[in-house]
Amino acid sequence: MKKILNDPFAYVDETLEGLCLVYPEYYERTGTGGRVIKRPGPAKKGKVGIVSGGGSGHLPVFTGYVGQGLVDACAIGEVFASPSVEQMVEAMKATDGGAGILRLYGNYGGDTMNFDMAGEMMEMEDVPTTTVKVTDDIASRPKTEIEKRRGVAGIVYAYKIAGAAAWAGKDLAEVTRIAQKAVDAVRSIGVALTPCTVPQAGRPTFTIADDEMEIGMGIHGEPGSRRGKLLPADEIAKEMLDALQADRPVGKGDRVSVLVNSLGGTPMEELFILYRKVKEYFDTLGATIVMPLVGRFACSMEMQGASFTVLKLDAELEELLKAPADCAFWKVG
Amino acid sequence: MKKILNDPFAYVDETLEGLCLVYPEYYERTGTGGRVIKRPGPAKKGKVGIVSGGGSGHLPVFTGYVGQGLVDACAIGEVFASPSVEQMVEAMKATDGGAGILRLYGNYGGDTMNFDMAGEMMEMEDVPTTTVKVTDDIASRPKTEIEKRRGVAGIVYAYKIAGAAAWAGKDLAEVTRIAQKAVDAVRSIGVALTPCTVPQAGRPTFTIADDEMEIGMGIHGEPGSRRGKLLPADEIAKEMLDALQADRPVGKGDRVSVLVNSLGGTPMEELFILYRKVKEYFDTLGATIVMPLVGRFACSMEMQGASFTVLKLDAELEELLKAPADCAFWKVG
Amino acid sequence: MALDKQSLAAGFARVAAHMEKASDHLNELDGRLGDGDLGVTMLRGSREVAKVLPDLPDDLGKALMTCAQAFTRASGSSFGTLLAAALLSAAKTLKGRTEAPWSEIPALLQGALDRMMALGKANLGDKTVLDALAASIKAMQGMSDPAAMASAGIAATETTIAAMKDQPNKIGRAGNMAARSIGNEDPGQVAWLELLHGVKG
Amino acid sequence: MALDKQSLAAGFARVAAHMEKASDHLNELDGRLGDGDLGVTMLRGSREVAKVLPDLPDDLGKALMTCAQAFTRASGSSFGTLLAAALLSAAKTLKGRTEAPWSEIPALLQGALDRMMALGKANLGDKTVLDALAASIKAMQGMSDPAAMASAGIAATETTIAAMKDQPNKIGRAGNMAARSIGNEDPGQVAWLELLHGVKG
Numbered sequence A, B: 001m002k003k004i005l006n007d008p009f010a011y012v013d014e015t016l017e018g019l020c021l022v023y024p025e026y027y028e029r030t031g032t033g034g035r036v037i038k039r040p041g042p043a044k045k046g047k048v049g050i051v052s053g054g055g056s057g058h059l060p061v062f063t064g065y066v067g068q069g070l071v072d073a074c075a076i077g078e079v080f081a082s083p084s085v086e087q088m089v090e091a092m093k094a095t096d097g098g099a100g101i102l103r104l105y106g107n108y109g110g111d112t113m114n115f116d117m118a119g120e121m122m123e124m125e126d127v128p129t130t131t132v133k134v135t136d137d138i139a140s141r142p143k144t145e146i147e148k149r150r151g152v153a154g155i156v157y158a159y160k161i162a163g164a165a166a167w168a169g170k171d172l173a174e175v176t177r178i179a180q181k182a183v184d185a186v187r188s189i190g191v192a193l194t195p196c197t198v199p200q201a202g203r204p205t206f207t208i209a210d211d212e213m214e215i216g217m218g219i220h221g222e223p224g225s226r227r228g229k230l231l232p233a234d235e236i237a238k239e240m241l242d243a244l245q246a247d248r249p250v251g252k253g254d255r256v257s258v259l260v261n262s263l264g265g266t267p268m269e270e271l272f273i274l275y276r277k278v279k280e281y282f283d284t285l286g287a288t289i290v291m292p293l294v295g296r297f298a299c300s301m302e303m304q305g306a307s308f309t310v311l312k313l314d315a316e317l318e319e320l321l322k323a324p325a326d327c328a329f330w331k332v333g
Numbered sequence C, D: 001m002a003l004d005k006q007s008l009a010a011g012f013a014r015v016a017a018h019m020e021k022a023s024d025h026l027n028e029l030d031g032r033l034g035d036g037d038l039g040v041t042m043l044r045g046s047r048e049v050a051k052v053l054p055d056l057p058d059d060l061g062k063a064l065m066t067c068a069q070a071f072t073r074a075s076g077s078s079f080g081t082l083l084a085a086a087l088l089s090a091a092k093t094l095k096g097r098t099e100a101p102w103s104e105i106p107a108l109l110q111g112a113l114d115r116m117m118a119l120g121k122a123n124l125g126d127k128t129v130l131d132a133l134a135a136s137i138k139a140m141q142g143m144s145d146p147a148a149m150a151s152a153g154i155a156a157t158e159t160t161i162a163a164m165k166d167q168p169n170k171i172g173r174a175g176n177m178a179a180r181s182i183g184n185e186d187p188g189q190v191a192w193l194e195l196l197h198g199v200k201g
């Protein structure tokens, strides 16, 4: 394991400590064990709160997207592990402005069980809450089981759009509808070249040969759809774009936003090389790319690889996508 | 070599192509072989032009810092290789607003020879030019040969400060003085954990054992000051901070800005873990950290490791550091 | 006497005391095929609950909710979450009441079981705590004495554990090693047994 | 006749024609210990220069500057940059003049040599193009006929190449393998020889 860290069991807490020291204007630590990150100051009165949560090791996801026009609070688990119910409840309480709370998170077993529980607890205290789970990874399940798909980088779009709706003062039902609409419009697929190492485990999450890649692999190393020889960038891009296109076709005149995301270890140079092909692909389809995002948005620490996320827009989604937002890792407007 | 690319000989051109497709509002390609990136539109009349250049593979350095309040144009070489004289001349011509041009780049042999030549060519055309070379890497030479030190991540501060001065309308002599003042005030040191691979070479730039790190290594794999067992994050941080402190002491009441930079493969989590120790160190000295920067600013593709850069501020430098700036990779104000 | 704030607090206090002794064994059982944290979950969880017992609200719903929240403070592991869900299900049913007859216990447990199945997406027969709980409910049916109910539950759970020992686990971490789980008592079922022992005192 | 726009253009045209034949050999020499791009540098560079010859300005300074810029268009390698620096040094000296006597050539070359040394930070004796240039200047001293100067330079360069062949390179890529460079002609010195052959025609 080649990582710059101290005690592996302090990895998450020290990360959060550093994060808040660098950006006190964006992030405030609270909750049991300091495992809730919220926007500084009190919850905004009358605004629907948006709460997320999940395992660590994915920065900027999930914690990094706490900010104006984005997420209000986030509960943080160990690397690749769910936060506890208690921490989720604390995140919701920290962001309760009296207008209800949307739980918006990636579809993973532990997170779901805990967030459901946490939601019931809030309801016992008469705080209305709703749930929208992000299920964008097309490689995780066939289209017939779409609601069981796991969530990957597409959550960034869900945060942005739901966040803008809540910031604009829409009510809980409306924010929930819009968040679900964003989830329905978003699809992702990834390719992994190398594994990463969970600090407490001390060994790579999976093994893969020096000349191999795995298309469709999940951000925790969950099996993908195809393992094979490492292909040239343009061929990798085409294979992933074809898969996305088969799952949810984009056609002439459509407007989409595209996120070309590094899993962490893959450098910006390679993302730009991939983006050429993405642009060409949508040009050929006659579709327009709006606000392309290229960079590290949802990572798996040092894992090499990349993912593509396509968000199909309509007027409502596009307006919300372009609305101002501000966190340490992403500024819009 | 595990990289997402097509023809290794097209690596740089495809990277620039993608960069400009994603950010047409920030970057425009021009020059022989499209190896100059400039701010879109004509040069700003009456403003001192700031031109940089260097090898590829370091994004966001150098190209990424073309933007308002930063660099006006950049000449781009192959991975880790100098751009040509012609490309440098083109970069300068693209940014000639009639107020002269500052060449601001990292101190490497090939770049220096070519930039000197290019400068003479501009002077033959009666365009006044000056040179400031960034020499921040304390591990590359002893203090007695300070002007021979190579440039690493400190260039980011030099860009920011000189860029703000030029943007504010100061003349060439003044912009040059301020750029040199920034260089004199900045010091860096890095630690490398893994090598990276130059696409055209196809093999790692150096070898290092699985449990080793090298303190002081350069961003192209130039030898550092000490190779040894990988230490805990806090000890690595202390060793680097002590070296910086020995080279240019920071004391009680001083104001500094600090850049904790990933060489590419090292994830954000680890940078935040390092930053805790940085903050503690300067707190103990009684110094104040202003506008800390944590992230990927000057990389070596997928190389794992990190660098610390300390900029000692006075009122003039601090004002310029905080002035607005805008490029795709960095927004201030 | 009936189920109220006092008897609830007394029951949880007995469970907490019992877990101080039982947790090592649960860790050991869970460690054979799982991650060995079940005893820790139960011990830390019930210690957290013990802390809130002196200040429980009169409303049984709120009281159970307070206990559920306290339990989850210690842990994010599966059994802890399922148990909290069970408490929360009872809390919902009893919301607004300060007293409930003992005879309502089997119905409350049935509600809890339904909630745990909905939450954990497991079925009866998967060799989990659910099977022990289902058997306990059946055995308690029609009773109204709490001690007798606990005894009946203990007997039914012991029978279940013994009967299922040689079946494969079908869910959770142990479910990933279904074959190897044959011959092992399910740790969650044993945890339920220890809970009942604690309640009975 | 003297050095002016016409004679300058004619000389560069002869060099460009000669490089079409000489470049392979230069690549081969540079490839033994260097990166094998010297012939490419000379060929592409002089082809680029050939393109600008029809439209050279009358001002000799501007004309040489145009040639220097054209040469660097093709390459960022060391010899190309040094040669461009040499041309630029002459351009600076001749700026504003449309004619110069042939007798000024040795002084122009000395200025170029100084510039190349300042730029490349190498010294005489390092077994580089500098040694060939220095020997040529010495041999041309006091002459005023261009053909005779070229011949003298060729003879002096040949002597230098032969004399230094068995010494180690001390600078540049080949300098990294000083020991292995013994026995090899320095490619930059040979490139200078070929340049003079081209000029002479």
Ligand SMILES: Nc1ncnc2c1ncn2[C@@H]1O[C@H](COP(=O)(O)OP(=O)(O)O)[C@@H](O)[C@H]1O
Binding pocket: C030, C034, C035, C036, C037, C038, C041, C076, C077, C078, C079, C080, C082, C116, C120, C121, C122, C127, C128, C129, C130, C171, C172, C173, C174, C186, C187, C188, C189
């Ligand atoms: N989805 C589920 N539904 C019902 N019971 C479950 C489920 N998952 C685990 N269990 C029960 O919990 C016990 C393990 O608890 P625990 O150690 O807390 O789980 P883990 O450490 O795997 O999160 C199992 O023996 C089983 O009885």
Ligand SMILES: Nc1ncnc2c1ncn2[C@@H]1O[C@H](COP(=O)(O)OP(=O)(O)O)[C@@H](O)[C@H]1O
Binding pocket: D030, D034, D035, D036, D037, D038, D041, D076, D077, D078, D079, D080, D082, D116, D120, D121, D122, D127, D128, D129, D130, D171, D172, D173, D174, D186, D187, D188, D189
């Ligand atoms: N710093 C220097 N000073 C003088 N001459 C040099 C220098 N570096 C290289 N040369 C000359 O250039 C020749 C190699 O030229 P070239 O192939 O263009 O260099 P490279 O490919 O290493 O950049 C050498 O044989 C030597 O004569």
Ligand SMILES: [Mg+2]
Binding pocket: C030, C034, C035, C036, C037, C038, C077
């Ligand atoms: Mg367990």
Ligand SMILES: [Mg+2]
Binding pocket: C035, C037, C077, C078
């Ligand atoms: Mg567990």
Ligand SMILES: [Mg+2]
Binding pocket: D030, D034, D035, D036, D037, D038, D077
């Ligand atoms: Mg060469």
Ligand SMILES: [Mg+2]
Binding pocket: D035, D037, D077, D078
């Ligand atoms: Mg070369």
